[in-house]
Amino acid sequence: MNNNETKRYAYLYSETEAGEASLSGLKKFIKETYGEELEIKWVKSDRFKGGFGLEVGDDLYDWSIKGRLKQLKNSVKGVSSEDNIVPLIKDRLTDWTPKALAEEVGTVLTVGDGIVTVSGLRGVTYGEILIFEDGTRGMALDLRPDEIGCILFNEDDSVCEGSRVSRTGKTAGIPVGDAFLGRVINALGSPIDELGDIPAVGYRPIESPAPGIVDRQPVNKPLETGILAIDSMFPIGRGQRELIIGDRQTGKTSIAADTILNQKGKNIICIYVAIGQKTSLVARLYDMLSRAGAMEYTIILNASAADSASLQYIAPYAGCALGEYFMNRGQDVLIIYDDLSKHAVAYRSISLLLERSPGREAYPGDVFYLHSRLLERAAHLSDEAGGGSMTALPIVETLEGDVSAYIPTNIISITDGQLFLETDLFFSGQRPAVNVGLSVSRVGGDAQTKAMKKAAGSIRIDLAQFREMEVFTQFSSDMDQATKDQINYGNGIMEMLKQPRSCPYDQIDEILMLVAAQYTRFKDIKTAKVREYMKGFLKEFKLSHKDVVSRIESSGKLEDEDKKIITDFTDDYTAKFIGA
Numbered sequence: 197m198n199n200n201e202t203k204r205y206a207y208l209y210s211e212t213e214a215g216e217a218s219l220s221g222l223k224k225f226i227k228e229t230y231g232e233e234l235e236i237k238w239v240k241s242d243r244f245k246g247g248f249g250l251e252v253g254d255d256l257y258d259w260s261i262k263g264r265l266k267q268l269k270n271s272v273k274g275v276s277s278e279d280n281i282v283p284l285i286k287d288r289l290t291d292w293t294p295k296a297l298a299e300e301v302g303t304v305l306t307v308g309d310g311i312v313t314v315s316g317l318r319g320v321t322y323g324e325i326l327i328f329e330d331g332t333r334g335m336a337l338d339l340r341p342d343e344i345g346c347i348l349f350n351e352d353d354s355v356c357e358g359s360r361v362s363r364t365g366k367t368a369g370i371p372v373g374d375a376f377l378g379r380v381i382n383a384l385g386s387p388i389d390e391l392g393d394i395p396a397v398g399y400r401p402i403e404s405p406a407p408g409i410v411d412r413q414p415v416n417k418p419l420e421t422g423i424l425a426i427d428s429m430f431p432i433g434r435g436q437r438e439l440i441i442g443d444r445q446t447g448k449t450s451i452a453a454d455t456i457l458n459q460k461g462k463n464i465i466c467i468y469v470a471i472g473q474k475t476s477l478v479a480r481l482y483d484m485l486s487r488a489g490a491m492e493y494t495i496i497l498n499a500s501a502a503d504s505a506s507l508q509y510i511a512p513y514a515g516c517a518l519g520e521y522f523m524n525r526g527q528d529v530l531i532i533y534d535d536l537s538k539h540a541v542a543y544r545s546i547s548l549l550l551e552r553s554p555g556r557e558a559y560p561g562d563v564f565y566l567h568s569r570l571l572e573r574a575a576h577l578s579d580e581a582g583g584g585s586m587t588a589l590p591i592v593e594t595l596e597g598d599v600s601a602y603i604p605t606n607i608i609s610i611t612d613g614q615l616f617l618e619t620d621l622f623f624s625g626q627r628p629a630v631n632v633g634l635s636v637s638r639v640g641g642d643a644q645t646k647a648m649k650k651a652a653g654s655i656r657i658d659l660a661q662f663r664e665m666e667v668f669t670q671f672s673s674d675m676d677q678a679t680k681d682q683i684n685y686g687n688g689i690m691e692m693l694k695q696p697r698s699c700p701y702d703q704i705d706e707i708l709m710l711v712a713a714q715y716t717r718f719k720d721i722k723t724a725k726v727r728e729y730m731k732g733f734l735k736e737f738k739l740s741h742k743d744v745v746s747r748i749e750s751s752g753k754l755e756d757e758d759k760k761i762i763t764d765f766t767d768d769y770t771a772k773f774i775g776a
Contacts, residue, residue, distance in 0.1 A: 204232075204234055205234060205235050205236070206222070206226055206250060206251065206252045207236070207237050207238075207239055207250070207251040208222065208236050208237070208239065208248060208249070208250055208251075209241040209243060209244055209248060209249040209250075210238070210240070210241065210244060210247070210249070211240065211242055211244075213238050213240075214238065214248070219236055222236060222250060223236060226252060229252075230252060230253075234252065243260075244258065244260035244262075244263070245260050245262065246261035247259040247260035247261060247263065249263075251301070253316075254300050254301060254317060255300060255301070256300075256301040256360075256362070300316070300317055300318070300319055300320075300362065300363050301316060301317070301362050302314040302315055302316030302317035302320075302326075302360070302361040303315050303360065303361065304328070304355060304356065304357055304358060304359040304360075304361060305343060305357065306357065307352050307355050307356065307357065308352070308549075309352075310347060310348045310505060310506055310546075311345065311347060311348070311549040311550060312328075312334060312345075312346045312347075312348060312352070312355060312361075313343050313344070313345060314326070314343060314344045314346055314361050315342065315343050315344075316361075317344055317361065317363060319363070320336050320339070321336070321367070322337070322339055323335060323336065323367045323368055323403055324363060324364065324365070324366065324368075325364045326361050326362070326363060326364065327361070327362050327364055328355050328360070328361055329359045329361075330354040332349075332350045332351075332352075332354060333349045333350060334346040334347055334348045334349060334361075335347050335349070335368050335506070337546070337550065338550045338552070345550040345551075346361075347505075347506040347509070347546055348506060349383075349384060349504070349506055349507060349510075367401045368401065368402050368403070368510060369399050369400055369401045369402055369517065370383075370384065370385040370399070370400060370402055370514045370517050370518060371385045371394070371396030371398070371399055372385075372397065372398050372399065372517065372518055372521040373394070373395060373396045373397035373398065373521075374397070375395050375396070376394055376396075376495050376518065377465070377492065377493060377494070378491045378492055378494065378495075379391065379394055379495060379496075380478075380482060380497075380498060381495070381496070381497055381498070382497070382499065382503070383497065383499045383503070383507040383508075383510050383511040383514050384507070384514070385514065388498065389482075398521065400517040400520065400521055402510055402513035402514045402516070402517045403513055403569075404517065404520065404573070406569070406572035406575065407573070407575045407577060411577055411578055411580075411581040412435075412575050412577065413578045413579070413583075414576070415434065415436050415576050415612075415639050415642065415643060416433060416642050417434040417576070417585070418431060418432070418433060418434070418643050418644055418645055418648070419432045419433060419434045419455075419528075419530065419587050419643070420458055420462075420703055421451070421454065421455040421700065422455065422457065422458030422700020422702075423451060423454055423455070423458075423701075424692070424693055424695060424701055424706050424709065424710075425628055425630045425693045425695070426451070426628075427644075427648065427701075427703070427706055428648070428651075428652040428655055428656075428706060428710055429630075429632065429635075429637075429652065429659075430613065430630070430635050431637055431639065431640065431641070431643040431648070432587065432589075432637065432643060433576070433642060433643030434576055434585040434643075435575050435585040435586065435587060436574070436587055436588075436612045436637075436639050437587075437588040437589075437610070437611040437612050438587075438588075438611060438612060438613050438614065438615065439589075439590050439591075439592060439607055439608060439611040439613065439614035439615070440452065440589055440590070440591045440592070440614070440615045441591070441593075441594060441604060441607075441608070441614050441615070441616055441617070442593070442597075442617030442618065442619070442629070443593065443594055443595070443596065443597060443617075443619045444593050445622075446617040446619055446622045447617055447622060447627055447628055447629060448534070448535070448591045448617060449477070449481070449591070450697050451617075451628055452468070452532040452534060452589055452591065453481060453484065453485070453697075453698070454699075454700050455530065455532075455589065456468065456485065456490055456494055456532070457485070457488055457490050457700050458700035459490075459493065459530060460488070460490055460493070463527070463528065464493065464527075464528045464529065464530055465493055465494075465519070465522045465527055465529045466490070466493055466494040466531075466532075467494070467495045467496075467497065467518055467519050467529065467530070467531040467532070468481070468494065468496045468497070468532050468534065469497045469511055469512050469514075469515035469531065469532065469533050470496065470497070470498045470499065470500065470511075470534055471499055471508050471511050471512060471533065471534065471535060471536070471539045471542070472499070472500070472501045472508050472535075472538030472541070472542065473498070473500060473501065473534060473538075474500065474501060475500045475501075475502065478496065478498050478500065481496070482496055484698065488698070495515075497511060497514060498511075499511035501538075505542040505545045506542075506546065508539060508542035509539065509542050509543050509546055511539070512533045512536070515531055515533070516531065516570060516586075519531045519586045520573065520586065522584065523575075523577065523584035523585060523586045524577075524582055524584060525582065526582040526583050526584045527584050528584060528585045528586075528587075529584070529585065529586040530587050530589070531574070531586060531587070531588050531589070532588075532589045532590075532591065533570075533590040533591060534591045535591035535593055536567060536590045536591065536603070536607060537592045537593045537594075537603050537604075538593075539567075540563055540566070540603045543559075543560070543563060543566055544558060544559050544563070547559075547560040556602050557601070557602045557603075559602055559603070563602075563603070563606065564610075567590075567606060567607055567610055568610050571588055571607075571610050571611060572610075573586065574587060588611075590607060590611065592604050592607055597618070597619060599634070612637070612638045612639055613635075613636045613637040613638045613639065614634075614635060614636060615635050616635045617629045618630075618631040618634075625694070626690060626693075626694060627694060627695070627697075628693075628695065630693075632656060632659045632660055632663065633660060645703070645752040645753075646752055646753045646754065647703075647707050647751075647752055647754040648703060648706065648707060650753075651710040651711050652710055653710070653714050654714070655689065655710060655714065658685070658686070658689065658714075659686065659689055659690075661686075662682060662683065662686025662687075662689070662690075663686070665679065665682055665683060665686070666683065666686065669683060681717065684717075684718055684719070684723070685718055687718075687723040688713065688717075688718030688721065688723055688726045689713060691723050691724075691726040691727060692709060692713055692727065692730055694727065703749075704745055704748060704749055705734055707748060707754060708733070708734055708737060708738075708762060709730055709734065711754075711762045711763065711766075712763075712766045713730075715762075715763045715766050716766055716770055720770075720774055721770070725773075729770075729773055732769070732773065733766070733773075736765075737762070737765055737769075740765070741765065744758050744761055
């Protein structure tokens with residue numbers, strides 16, 4: 197042996213020292229398995245009760261009572277509950293002999309801040325779940341030539357240097373099933389609502405490939421939010437990815453919550469993923485959805501600000517895996533990520549602790565891929581693939597309206613449009629505070645019913661012209677009548693678009709309001725009275741013209757004769773309202 201070579205040993209762990217005959221047999225086994233003779237060193241240990249453990253390099257042979265029982269358990273795994281398992285166990289015990297199976301193990305080098313560095317485990321794969329001696333679970337996230345960076349899902353108090361780590365051969369996943377509806381769970385799929393265990397019917401990996409082009413179909417079915425400003429100007433289709441972006445406290449979560457409320461009775465599964473939010477905020481949302489009867493079709497997955505960065509990192513992927521379970525069965529799913537800016541911060545913390553190179557704003561270079569591989573999984577599947585859909589509404593928080601920051605620009609480029617919520621609009625009382633100029637839906641009218649598309653007409657252009665005109669006329673007192681009418685009409689639309697929280701509109705209400713607004717242009721109607729006018733108009737029209745309402749709802753179309761009936765009624769009601 198050269199002096200530069202390090203002598204290798206095999207280690208025998210047992211409570212008592214082995215005899216010569218036993219050592220001779222172990223040496224023969226090592227020679228046959230590894231093709232070399234190794235000196236065996238005995239280490240006194242009580243870890244292997246009723247047997248021994250043999251460590252050769254990264255391989256560990258567990259010949260304890262526990263290890264042999266584990267082999268027996270694996271040999272009868274896969275038997276269905278309908279089979280009688282007792283005779284099977286008797287047969288296995290009669291002719292079963294434990295095998296010398298190697299379990300690949302590693303050793304903890306360093307631990308701290310939820311990050312563990314492990315040596316060994318040469319065959320580990322990215323995203324594989326690792327089990328530590330005390331039962332703590334982690335995930336391999338950084339594969340290096342000589343060591344592995346691993347994130348922990350539990351507290352790291354019981355993990356210490358020198359601890360043993362073993363592979364599971366499984367990637368991180370989450371249990372799935374219909375029983376999760378109405379429940380609040382954590383990022384690992386465990387219930388946190390104190391309502392008991394959740395029976396699962398399967399297990400899905402949290403990371404999976406996005407559907408391919410062949411398995412998709414165009415986004416052409418509307419997903420109604422019940423929010424007039426969105427459904428009329430920035431429609432969302434099933435399978436779309438629409439970003440909700442704005443400063444903190446501008447109503448981003450309120451839009452998401454109202455959209456969930458509006459799916460009642462529409463056979464759409466809703467999943468709300470809270471990332472880095474206060475637990476009190478999630479509790480209020482749960483209470484509001486419960487009182488409205490919306491938890492029947494909703495799942496809340498919470499990785500709160502008090503949870504580790506590791507749980508916040510896997511939370512959106514776990515929620516997406518749950519959504520894919522329903523989508524692949526042909527159902528429609530709405531998933532909300534609140535919010536991905538906190539998700540990126542959690543990933544940045546993990547990456548810096550893993551000693552990855554920081555880039556722009558200290559985020560690692562793969563943060564774009566982090567969100568693209570998540571949002572690409574939203575899709576409208578082809579009929580051959582089941583026809584299900586998953587619509588994603590990611591939320592991103594900006595600082596002082598800066599949409600040119602790193603994370604906002606990344607996610608804007610990934611998604612199919614954005615709803616930009618403006619702070620000044622919000623505090624002026626315009627809620628939802630959707631900025632018409634910066635918001636866009638790249639799916640557009642394809643995600644609207646024919647009735648809504650016809651009713652919406654030119655309302656977005658009218659609003660844009662009003663906002664521009666308003667800037668030029670705010671210091672002018674001398675305006676012609678046409679300009680005054682345009683300003684009055686714009687103010688009327690802005691007032692009509694104001695909508696209280698938790699009060700989504702039916703689509704027929706939105707259609708009637710849009711037709712009435714564009715026909716009357718709010719002439720002789722004071723801006724402060726617009727909402728009162730619309731409320732009375734809807735009530736009386738739906739009472740007196742039930743046949744028209746029923747026809748529009750069933751056909752999804754707004755025929756010219758129906759539109760004429762609405763405008764004729766508008767003339768009569770407007771005269772009555774002004775004269776009152």
